[in-house]
Amino acid sequence: MNYWIGVASKDHVELGVTGGFSQLCHGKSAPLNKMKKGDWLIYYAPKQRLKSKEPCQKFIALGQVLPGDTYSVEMAPGFVPFRKNIDFLKNIKPVPLQAVSDFPLWQEYRSRLRFGHFQIPKELFDFITSGMKEA
Numbered sequence: 271m272n273y274w275i276g277v278a279s280k281d282h283v284e285l286g287v288t289g290g291f292s293q294l295c296h297g298k299s300a301p302l303n304k305m306k307k308g309d310w311l312i313y314y315a316p317k318q319r320l321k322s323k324e325p326c327q328k329f330i331a332l333g334q335v336l337p338g339d340t341y342s343v344e345m346a347p348g349f350v351p352f353r354k355n356i357d358f359l360k361n362i363k364p365v366p367l368q369a370v371s372d373f374p375l376w377q378e379y380r381s382r383l384r385f386g387h388f389q390i391p392k393e394l395f396d397f398i399t400s401g402m403k404e405a
Contacts, residue, residue: 271308271309271310272305272306272309272310272389273309273310273312273389273390273391273392273394273395274304274305274309274310274311274312274387274388274389274390275311275312275313275314275329275379275382275383275387275388275390276292276294276301276311276312276313276314276386276387277294277313277314277315277316277383277384277385277386277387278293278294278313278315278386279315279316279317279318279319279320279322279326280315280317280318280319280326280328280330281318281319281320282320283313283315283330283331286313286331286353286356286358287331287333287358290336290355290356290357290358291353291354291355291356292305292311292313292333292335292353292354292355292356293351293352293353294386294387295386295387296351297349297350297351297352298351298352299340299342299352301386301387302340302352302353302354303340304387304389305335305354306335307335307336307337307338308334308335309334309335310332310333310334310335310395310399311331311332311333311334311335311356312329312331312332312390312395312398312399312402313329313330313331313332314328314329314330314367314383315327315328315329315330316383327366327367327368328364328365328366328367329364329365329367329370329398329402330362330364331358331362332358332359332362332399332402332403333356333357333358333359334356334357335354335355335356336354336355336356336357338354338355339354340352340353340354341353341354359402359403362402362403363401363402363403364402365398365401365402369401370397370398373394373397375391375393375394375397376394376397379394
């Protein structure tokens, strides 16, 4: 089992949570293909909406990868992103980035947020999600 962080605007994460899927890195298949059945995904939202500068800066969703392959969906003419099905947990409490910033292990991983998707160790996953599951 592996643990991942995905990065997307809050409005896009909410679409995925509602639809039960993950779509990462502007619809690329490669990040999704790295995730396997049973892996866990935490979503971090740096801002509220894709075309906005209004900050969110919170870990806002948590889910487990379901069985099945990565698949594509035509969202608009010429835009056919890839998705993977995720079982998102309900009643998640958002965790502000600042609540994680003092955790020593986070210092090794924070710069990876700019990549949009990356693997983290279980210890960091447990630290972040312990605050999310308090809801």
